[in-house]
Amino acid sequence: MTETALTTDRPLAGKTILMSGGSRGIGLAIALRAAADGANIALLAKTDTPHPKLEGTIHTAAEQIRAAGGRALPILGDVRDDESVTEAVLKTQGEFGGIDIVVNNASVIDLSGSLDLAAKKYDLMQDVNVRGTFMLSRAAVPVLKDAPNPHILSLSPPLNITPRWLGAHTGYTLAKYGMTMATLGLAAEFAKDGIAANTLWPRTTIATAAVQFALGGDRMMKVSRTPEVYADAAYAVLAQPAREYTGQTLIVEDVLEAAGITDFSGYAAVPGTPDDQLFPDIFLD
Template identity: 50%
Template sequence: MINTGKLAGRTAFITGASRGIGKAIALKIARDGGNVVIAAKTVKPHPKLAGTIYTAAKEIEEAGGKCLPCEVNIRDEAAVELAVHKAVQTFGGIDIVINNASAISLTGTQETPMKRFDLMFGVNVRGTYCTSQACMPYLLNGKNPHVLNISPPLSMRPHWFKNHVAYTMAKYGMSMCVLGMSEEYKAKGVAVNALWPKTAINTAAMEMLGGEQTLEQCRTVDIMADAAYAILTKNSRDNTGNFYIDEAVLRECGVENFDHYSVKPGATLMPDFFLDDDAIALAEMGRKRMKAQQEVPEEVAAEQHQTTTDTPSESTPVSEVFDSMRSALNEEMVSRVGGVFSFEVSGKHEGTWYVDLKNGAGAIGQGAPVGDEVDVVMKMSSDTFVQLFTGQTQTVKAYMMGKLKIKGNMGMAMKLDKQLSRIIKSKL
């Protein structure tokens, strides 16, 4: 979307803008000649995450805007109020608030320590509320004032709660701020809206969750920046209380081709959390794909019988996947992962298997592992198992769809996923 200059001279207070979606929105505003206040924690380079508030400020000013970088932990009310005070002193007021900062942990009830629960609620809910509250007196006097929360439309489907209830409640807390504040400030002309991506977005969080292969099924942060720009340039009195989806916003603006937003043009895109229609569509796609491939296993099995003499007659698609994985185990993989995994497979080819990537050169077997405790338990149907470990779907996608349940060390599960992705790539 082309910049129009409508945000020139306007001041935007953006949380979590040192990288990712927040920084992309900041740069879009800067290209209009707007002022940006970065409210984020990163002041020193992180070993795994690119960018600080100062490197982002430099990019914003190079893009044509003015920037005030502020070190802020948005859970700290005093720190937020001080940053708001500095913003008003520097730029004379605040016209836009982007509540972008967020914490995520896709863990179940027993796997979510209270410290992690408090972090998600402190950043997502308290941080959003605190920032909006501190900025509101200035927004009420601002020019075409907008509050935009990067949060999803509200859905009460149990599917979005059952695997990560704490995260869902915390993220929905941001959306409930939209629901309430939009009505509270509607008559006063302050727009309060939410924006959420239709697909997964290429961010540091997504890379940590799904790895390099998953990123190919994402769109870039630019689509969120363009959609935010379209919302922020609307009349605040006529556009409030909406739960916008990035692609729908841009379609209304006349955008028809979205290929340039894809990390890998032409790749199948992964839908984001909390979007019911896309989840149903994806499930249907998976069923159709499995049906189309039902004839393939017989051909593969026949081919294997011709070339292999020691394959037992009771071989199943699941056991064949484990056999393939077994041949790829080595000490290097063990050193990279360092965990023991249990796979509880249900359905047509049910059974329990273990993968030991903690000892020696690794081991795979049926039943429970001997000795070490299991670090991660992964539960799924045999169809989902075969899809996952033959490259037909991704771990993050299966988890988001509720087809895969993970209990235990989520970080360890992601390490395993990255190693298996390499194996799959080498065999395709």
């Protein structure tokens, strides 16, 4: 992000972020962008040892966060487990003295049709995406209330209830829309406490493992944007005044344009790819 597009006074310096997931991809990019300001990042994630197909663990992510200028607290746990969630909140508060931001990044994707979707996978998507978002956010609310500018940010789409998206992959659609509904509900419920809760979703696919393995392999990766476009937009959202900027289903590119960024060419996964050749993300018409 260009320094002229947003304030350069490091609005996230000293802020504490509790994030679900974050070992790689979009979550890690958001963490590194905040770390450049000098933020504290606590990662609640399961990836303790290297995965045969996926890069990164909570420990390698923590090393990158520290190298970027932030403080890191890797927390081995599962957002589906209530004890892990409680422990993550307590550990983060104990280590950094509070929590300013919760980022609901952990998500499971399976685009199978309803007749092909395994029941266990349906349950996993509901548990991680919907229940995990609700439980982690809820557990952090009492601590967020004491923060000067508290935010909850969920990486989920606007509620587009057209048949095209409701019927495309019903199980996954339910799980992602559930994340959004939980977040909007929290925004309404805790507006009086000054806690912002918003969602954020990109117009194009993002070059991550989810796109590579669930959507279209290397071909899809080449027509996507980098995770940094999501990270810069998240940074812009989290710098906003919480009492005035809440209850919104935000789009990455709209957020960046509002911050003064209109040239997205630097975010192309393959440099030089024209915007009109990038693949549009799901859930947006």
